[in-house]
Amino acid sequence: MVLTLWRQPAVRVLLLAIAAVLCVLGFMTINVQTDWAFILQHRGSRLLALLLAASAIGLSTVLFQTITHSRLLTPALMGFDVLFVLVNTLVLLIFGGAELAGWPSSLRVGLQMLLMVGLALLLFRLLFSGSVRSLHLMILLGMLAGMLFRELSELGARVLDPSEFGISSGVRQASFSRVNTELLAVSAVALTLGGLLLLRWRRYLDVLSLGRDIAVNLGVAHGRVVLGIMAVVAIMVSVATVLVGPTLFFGLLIANLAYWITGTQRHRWTLPASVLAGIICLVGGQVLLEQLLASTLPLALVIELAGGLLFIALLLRGVRQ
Amino acid sequence: MIETRGVSKRYGDTLVVDDVSLSIPKGGFTSIIGPNGAGKSTLLSMISRLTPMNAGSVVVDGMDVTRTPGNVLARRLSILRQDNQTSLRLSVRDLVAFGRFPHSGGRLTAEDLRHVDEAMEYLQLHEYRDRPIDELSGGQRQRAYVAMVMCQDTDYVLLDEPLNNIDMRFAVDMMQLLRRAADEKGKTVVVVLHDINFASCYSDHIIAMRRGRPVYQGAPEQIIRDEVLRDLYEMDIRVHEVNGQRICVYFRMG
Numbered sequence: 074m075v076l077t078l079w080r081q082p083a084v085r086v087l088l089l090a091i092a093a094v095l096c097v098l099g100f101m102t103i104n105v106q107t108d109w110a111f112i113l114q115h116r117g118s119r120l121l122a123l124l125l126a127a128s129a130i131g132l133s134t135v136l137f138q139t140i141t142h143s144r145l146l147t148p149a150l151m152g153f154d155v156l157f158v159l160v161n162t163l164v165l166l167i168f169g170g171a172e173l174a175g176w177p178s179s180l181r182v183g184l185q186m187l188l189m190v191g192l193a194l195l196l197f198r199l200l201f202s203g204s205v206r207s208l209h210l211m212i213l214l215g216m217l218a219g220m221l222f223r224e225l226s227e228l229g230a231r232v233l234d235p236s237e238f239g240i241s242s243g244v245r246q247a248s249f250s251r252v253n254t255e256l257l258a259v260s261a262v263a264l265t266l267g268g269l270l271l272l273r274w275r276r277y278l279d280v281l282s283l284g285r286d287i288a289v290n291l292g293v294a295h296g297r298v299v300l301g302i303m304a305v306v307a308i309m310v311s312v313a314t315v316l317v318g319p320t321l322f323f324g325l326l327i328a329n330l331a332y333w334i335t336g337t338q339r340h341r342w343t344l345p346a347s348v349l350a351g352i353i354c355l356v357g358g359q360v361l362l363e364q365l366l367a368s369t370l371p372l373a374l375v376i377e378l379a380g381g382l383l384f385i386a387l388l389l390r391g392v393r394q
Numbered sequence: 395m396i397e398t399r400g401v402s403k404r405y406g407d408t409l410v411v412d413d414v415s416l417s418i419p420k421g422g423f424t425s426i427i428g429p430n431g432a433g434k435s436t437l438l439s440m441i442s443r444l445t446p447m448n449a450g451s452v453v454v455d456g457m458d459v460t461r462t463p464g465n466v467l468a469r470r471l472s473i474l475r476q477d478n479q480t481s482l483r484l485s486v487r488d489l490v491a492f493g494r495f496p497h498s499g500g501r502l503t504a505e506d507l508r509h510v511d512e513a514m515e516y517l518q519l520h521e522y523r524d525r526p527i528d529e530l531s532g533g534q535r536q537r538a539y540v541a542m543v544m545c546q547d548t549d550y551v552l553l554d555e556p557l558n559n560i561d562m563r564f565a566v567d568m569m570q571l572l573r574r575a576a577d578e579k580g581k582t583v584v585v586v587l588h589d590i591n592f593a594s595c596y597s598d599h600i601i602a603m604r605r606g607r608p609v610y611q612g613a614p615e616q617i618i619r620d621e622v623l624r625d626l627y628e629m630d631i632r633v634h635e636v637n638g639q640r641i642c643v644y645f646r647m648g
Contacts, residue, residue, distance in 0.1 A: 142479070276499055276500040279492070279500070280492060280495055280500075282479075282482065283478075283479060283482070283489075283492060284478060284479045286439075286444050286473070286475050286478075287478065287479075287492075287542075289443065289444055289464065290442070290444070290468065290472055290473045290474070290543070290546075291468055291492060291493075291495040291496055291546070292463075292464040292465030292466075292467065292468030292469070292495065292496040293464060293465075294463075294464050295464075332483070336483060337483050337484070338482055338483045338484055339484075339488075
């Protein structure tokens with residue numbers, strides 16, 4: 074009885090949800106000594122940023138893996154996070170920091186996201202048009218793209234004057250403790266928008282994981298749906314990068330945790346599971362490191378290390394198969 | 395009826411399918427045979443809109459396959475290719491149920507469930523029902539995918555090398571089943587086959603291709619003949635009549 078219950082993805086996702094709620098409660102209440110009102114507000118906005126980032130990274134990674142039929146490729150590995158950093162620098166370069174300072178930040182981020190969606194679709198079509206067949210070559214190309222975008226945005230940053238550089242440097246390094254709470258509202262709106270777009274295509278997701286030919290056979294307008302989902306991925310990558318900066322292996326880690334925990338490839342389970350796994354890693358990790366261990370070790374470092382080890386393990390397993 | 399009009403496909407400098415105009419009659423069992431590289435699979439995948447063509451058009455029951463909405467076509471014509479995803483964490487039953495997607499859009503009705511059960515029965519998959527497909531043998535997996543297209547319940551069923559990876563017993567079962575689908579359910583079955591003896595014993599109509607063009611077409615008695623096969627495959631093949639079936643012998647000559 075217990076065993077059959079345990080096999081149900083619904084039960085497993087429910088347990089994940091309970092763990093995530095416990096992490097959130099811990100994050101809000103542990104080591105509160107003085108002013109509750111202040112702490113709740115301060116931690117609350119940080120918590121919200123972490124929840125949004127976990128959702129954006131979890132959803133975008135699982136979706137990207139579905140449309141690329143891989144458990145190894147992620148938007149971050151293919152250089153999409155750094156592409157947003159580059160877009161950020163480009164927008165500053167073109168419009169100038171002084172000009173942009175007058176704009177509401179939501180307008181600036183909105184413009185960046187729009188540009189990001191366009192460039193991401195272009196990059197996606199370039200990489201995944203079917204000309205690159207080898208997975209290893211694909212990973213190599215992604216890493217190269219990432220390096221190129223990083224160098225270009227460095228170059229751009231050098232051209233900017235110091236005050237503009239200040240605006241752009243916030244999104245250039247991954248950090249889960251110094252999150253950008255200023256852009257919470259615009260991030261939440263963008264994430265909701267991406268989620269609504271996703272609802273339109275939710276029925277196609279499982280069919281897409283069967284492969285292109287079978288999806289077409291079953292009547293899915295494959296090219297259009299895949300580009301639509303890629304646009305959603307681009308929006309979510311932007312949200313995550315705005316909030317916590319570019320990550321490399323975090324998405325890979327939580328997506329694979331989601332597959333492993335749910336034991337299925339059904340998106341109705343893997344999508345929420347990836348978000349919950351992300352929340353447990355980010356919020357729970359923060360509680361563990363900052364409050365319980367009182368460590369100064371950055372969480373981003375720990376998570377990227379774990380994700381990097383997983384990447385190597387998956388790569389080696391893939392080679393052997 | 396399936397009609398191709400001047401269909402061509404080019405990969406780089408090579409013309410894989412060269413200006414093919416042919417018609418496949420509605421109903422019955424049609425096999426496409428021919429040596430490697432004849433363009434059989436490419437033609438089949440252009441007919442089923444999986445591969446875009448460089449020239450020409452394909453019309454299925456009056457519908458142009460490149461212009462008809464995908465989900466409309468998916469209720470009339472189904473296609474199964476050789477290499478399908480093998481690493482999916484998905485139970486056999488869930489995979490078969492995807493065949494109903496063009497009809498119900500993912501939410502299964504009682505009618506859908508009946509089709510799923512019938513297809514599983516048809517392919518003797520009931521004992522594997524809850525097994526994830528990545529744990530199946532090649533032959534079992536192939537049957538699960540065929541069950542999925544059967545469950546799609548289309549007038550036209552196109553299969554590219556359905557006998558690959560399966561042993562003799564299941565190969566015979568598979569051909570019997572496809573034959574029954576044509577006889578009892580009135581489906582039009584179109585199959586690319588490598589084994590000319592299976593084509594000889596089960597087909598109503600055979601299309602023989604070589605170097606991108608159909609070179610012979612007709613009933614098995616017209617195609618399964620020494621001189622036709624010798625010309626088609628450029629090798630010595632002798633046809634013998636055994637128990638009323640035309641069997642090709644080519645394994646050891648001289």
